[in-house]
Amino acid sequence: MPKETFVSDYIRQVSKEVKLPRRVRIFDTTLRDGDQTPGVSFTPDQKLLVARQLDRLGVDTIEAGTPISSEGERKAVTAIAKAGLKAEICGLARALKEDIDAALACGVDCVHVFISTSDLHLKHMLKMTHKQVLEQAVKFVEYAKDHGVTVEFSAMDATRTDLSYLKQIFQATVDAGADRINVPDTVGVITPRGMNYLISQLRPVIKVPISVHCHDDLGLAVANSLAAVEAGADQVQVTVNGIGERAGNASLEEVVMGLRALYGIRPNIRTKLLAETSDLVERLTGIPVPPNKAIVGDNAFAHVSGIHAHGVLEFPGTYEPISPELVGHHRRLALGKLTGRHSVEKQLRNIGVKATKEQLADITGQVKALGDKGKQVTDVDLRAIAEIVIGALPKEEKVVELKEVTVTTGSTITPTASVRLTIRGEERVGSATGVGPVDAAIAAIRTVMSEISELRLKEYHLDAITGGSDALAEVTVKLEDERGNIYIAKGVREDVVIASVDAMINGINRYFVGRK
């Protein structure tokens, strides 16, 4: 097993019992079945861009489109066929002369010929007999083959097709020259065990490479694809991000990493390009990758619980079955309410910040408090919090301490704020109005502190630390005393008003220290 992955002994044991293929071909159909995703329609230029990326990634076959379907499709498939890519370029065709001619005219290396074989499809769609379908399949596999291209034959709806008929049509098409046969689970209704059985039945009688094409209607496309490989399939048809008809196809990144991590089979794929390939397809299709999507989702290598984060920081294999670098992704420690002091300390070290024990406890407390309010703390947030805590005056030098602040504001009422604070231990309470909630809060501080009547707010600056409406607010204030001394201070909170009050109080404390 490769070193960068961590699998269980059970898998190793089972793997000994099956004869795994040494190599598995990756047939990518992002530009064909993926183009059948509701709401997706690649332009020829976009298709060429994706094809170049798939070629860099190392897929064995790029199914570039269905040439018979439109002028744009023919343009795209022709451009991809002429682009000088290493991958085999394939076009889809029904078992019909005009479809195959359209694909051949694009200059493809391979024609993927298909016809339905299940009784359900024969009765309700094709209105043909088994014999007629078999004859048509053989006739057009031969026709395509006569034009010197590689031919892959698919029995559509294979997993609902009578097994003896399926064997018969596959054998007949292989005899007619098919170079590979493909077993589509067209509506995603097989189980891993069923797929294993089906491929085990076909394997002894089919003398050419066997491929599978699994749909994800019941969320089993990847599991079924891997089960097929366990039973001797040589090729898997996949799409980037698992896009495709309805619930989509088996996802390329999951199949490739499953093969590599769980079976030690290394398809010809530069796995480091998986994340960027996923990003490209997400961008061009507008189909968002769910954050919890395996391998390429934003959360695929994000650790939240303190226990997990601790483990990963000590040794990544504790909670990462594959390393993020292997797929071009990155590890993220999402700090929040479940985060422990250990993770905060390590994460601070990672971002180059050193904190004392006391400061660490304070920073961890703030991280947890933010987590309790539903926020996850990013590295940028953490740095801002740490800067405030580390840059703060020691507790014994703090003259003023904020106990509470409340504000009321709205479109039809005057913003009003109340503050409760202590000055050298003496409690003071006051309120004031202002043009906005921040102005009211600062005015309220002034009403209870005659000692700062000479202190002027010279500058006020507000920054949202990260994007989004739940971003932490960083407020910087510049205060000037009667002698022209300047005191700069910051406050970082999830609430702009409280961040502003914190910044003011920090500045006032510096002012008092300066006057000692």
Ligand code: KIV
């Ligand atoms: O799902 C399917 O059966 C297909 C075939 C064309 C292979 O996409």
Ligand code: ZN
């Ligand atoms: Zn399909």
